[in-house]
Amino acid sequence: MHRFTAARPIAAVAAVAAVIALSGCGASQQGATTLDKDAKVELTWWTGQSEQAQTMLEDLAAEFEKDHPNVTIDVSPGSSSTEELLQKISAGFAGGSYPDISYAFGSWASQLESSGRTLDITEQVTDPEVKWDEFSESARGTVQPTGEKTIGFPAIVDNLSLIYNKTVFDEAGVEYPTEDWSWDDFREAADDLTDESTNTYGYAYSVSGSEETVWQFWPHLWQEGGDILDDEGLAAFDSEAGVRALTLLQEMAIDDKSIYLDQTDTKFAQLFASDRIGMMTSGPWQLYDLNTAKTDYGVVQLPGTDGDHQTVSGPDIWALFDHKDKNREYWSYEFTKWLTSAEQDERWNVAIGNLPLRSSEVDSDAFKEQVEAYPGLDVMAANNENAINVRPTIKGYVGLSESIGNAISEVLQGQGEPKAALEEAAEKANTTLK
CATH class of the missing domain: 3.40.190.10 (Periplasmic binding protein-like II)
Structure with missing residues (x-):
C-alpha cells in the first residue's frame, strides 16, 4: 500500500x-x-x-x-x-x-x-x-x-502525530499523553519512561541527517514562532526560535539521555513496536505495522508551545x-x-x-x-x-535539508551546540538557495 x-x-x-x-x-x-x-x-x-x-x-x-x-x-x-x-x-x-x-x-x-x-x-x-x-x-x-x-x-x-506505547507507559506508571500536553510535559514523561537497565527509551529521533531528521524538527521551529525561510527566500531557521527548538532536543538527548538516536530511520519504529520505546512522532503509514505487531498504542496531536500544536504534513x-x-x-x-x-x-x-x-x-x-x-x-x-505551514518546494530545498539535517544530527550526538550548528547550516543552505 x-x-x-x-x-x-x-x-x-x-x-x-x-x-x-x-x-x-x-x-x-x-x-x-x-x-x-x-x-x-x-x-x-x-x-x-x-x-x-x-x-x-x-x-x-x-x-x-x-x-x-x-x-x-x-x-x-x-x-x-x-x-x-x-x-x-x-x-x-x-x-x-x-x-x-x-x-x-x-x-x-x-x-x-x-x-x-x-x-x-x-x-x-x-x-x-x-x-x-x-x-x-x-x-x-x-x-x-x-x-x-x-x-x-x-x-x-x-501529518506527524504523537504515537505512544501504552505497555511502556503502564510499566513505568506514567499517565498517557493528552491533547493539552506541552513539550515540558513531553520531556518529563520521556525521562520517566527511560530505563537504562532494560534499554527502554522515552522517545526516538532520527540522526541520519535525512529528510526524516529534518521534517521532525519543523513543528518545533514553527511552534516557537520561527520560519524556515525569510521574505527573501534565504534560510531563517537559525533564529532564536530555531535555537530554542533544537536546545530542547539536545537537552533530552544529552542531559536526560531519554532519546533513542536512530542512524537508520527505520529501527526506532521496530523498537517501538516491540515495547522498547515509549513515544514516537509519526504518521498514518505506521499504524498498519503496529496493528500487525499487535502493539498496544494510542495517538494524540503533537505537544504544543503556548497552546500551539502545529504539525508538519x-x-x-x-x-x-x-x-x-x-x-x-x-x-x-x-x-x-x-x-x-x-x-x-x-x-x-x-x-x-x-x-x-x-x-x-x-x-x-x-x-x-x-x-x-x-x-x-x-x-x-x-x-x-x-498542518498550517508548508515545507518549501523551492529548488534549493534539497541542499537546505541536507545542511540542517546534518546540524541536528551532530548536536543530538554531542558534536556541536545549537546556535553555532544552525548558523553554519544556514550559511551552507544559503549557498544552495542563492
Whole structure:
C-alpha cells in the first residue's frame, strides 16, 4: 500500500531540475483552441501507484469513462516506482510525451510549475462546488508552490502525530499523553519512561541527517514562532526560535539521555513496536505495522508551545499539464475534481488506509470503518487542522535539508551546540538557495 509519501527521498529533485528548466521552453503541438465538451478526448494519467491502489484507480477511471463516453483515460503507474516519475515527466517535456495528469510528490511542485507546462486552475477552484476549503492549508499550499498558480489538486495527505506505547507507559506508571500536553510535559514523561537497565527509551529521533531528521524538527521551529525561510527566500531557521527548538532536543538527548538516536530511520519504529520505546512522532503509514505487531498504542496531536500544536504534513498532488488543447484541459480538470471529491476519495484513499483528503470525510461511515481497523486514524485526520505551514518546494530545498539535517544530527550526538550548528547550516543552505 502506498502509505509513506511524505518523507521519501528528495535527492531526485536536484538531479532533474536542470532538465525541467531546459525542457520548459519547448513547444507542445497545438490542439483544440475552442472548447467542445462533446468532442472525443483521450487523457493520459500516471498514477504513481501500484497493486491495490492502482486497481482502485483504474476502476474509478473506467467509471468516469462510462459516465462520459467521449472521454478515454489511459491509466498506468507511469514508471516502475513513484520516485522515478519526476525524471520521466521531465524527459516527456523535452519530447512532448508528458501526461495530462500525474501523481507527484509535494517536494516536486515548484520544479513542475517552473517548467511552464502545468495548467493553472486557480480560477476554477474558486467555484463553491469544488469546496476547496475542505483541503487542509498545507495541502492547498503545496499545489500553489509560488502562490501565483494552482497546478493541480491534493492527492494524499498525512501529518506527524504523537504515537505512544501504552505497555511502556503502564510499566513505568506514567499517565498517557493528552491533547493539552506541552513539550515540558513531553520531556518529563520521556525521562520517566527511560530505563537504562532494560534499554527502554522515552522517545526516538532520527540522526541520519535525512529528510526524516529534518521534517521532525519543523513543528518545533514553527511552534516557537520561527520560519524556515525569510521574505527573501534565504534560510531563517537559525533564529532564536530555531535555537530554542533544537536546545530542547539536545537537552533530552544529552542531559536526560531519554532519546533513542536512530542512524537508520527505520529501527526506532521496530523498537517501538516491540515495547522498547515509549513515544514516537509519526504518521498514518505506521499504524498498519503496529496493528500487525499487535502493539498496544494510542495517538494524540503533537505537544504544543503556548497552546500551539502545529504539525508538519507531506501532501502529494495530482499535477495537471498543459497540452495547448482546450478539450484535454477541460476534461483533465473535470476528472481530477471528480476524483478528489469526498465520494470518490472514500473509495480509494480511505479504503486503502490513507487519511481522507477532505475534512468532510472524517465523519463518513467509510472512514469510521477504517478507524475501527486502525485506531488513531481519526486523531490523525483531525490533526490535519494543525498542518498550517508548508515545507518549501523551492529548488534549493534539497541542499537546505541536507545542511540542517546534518546540524541536528551532530548536536543530538554531542558534536556541536545549537546556535553555532544552525548558523553554519544556514550559511551552507544559503549557498544552495542563492
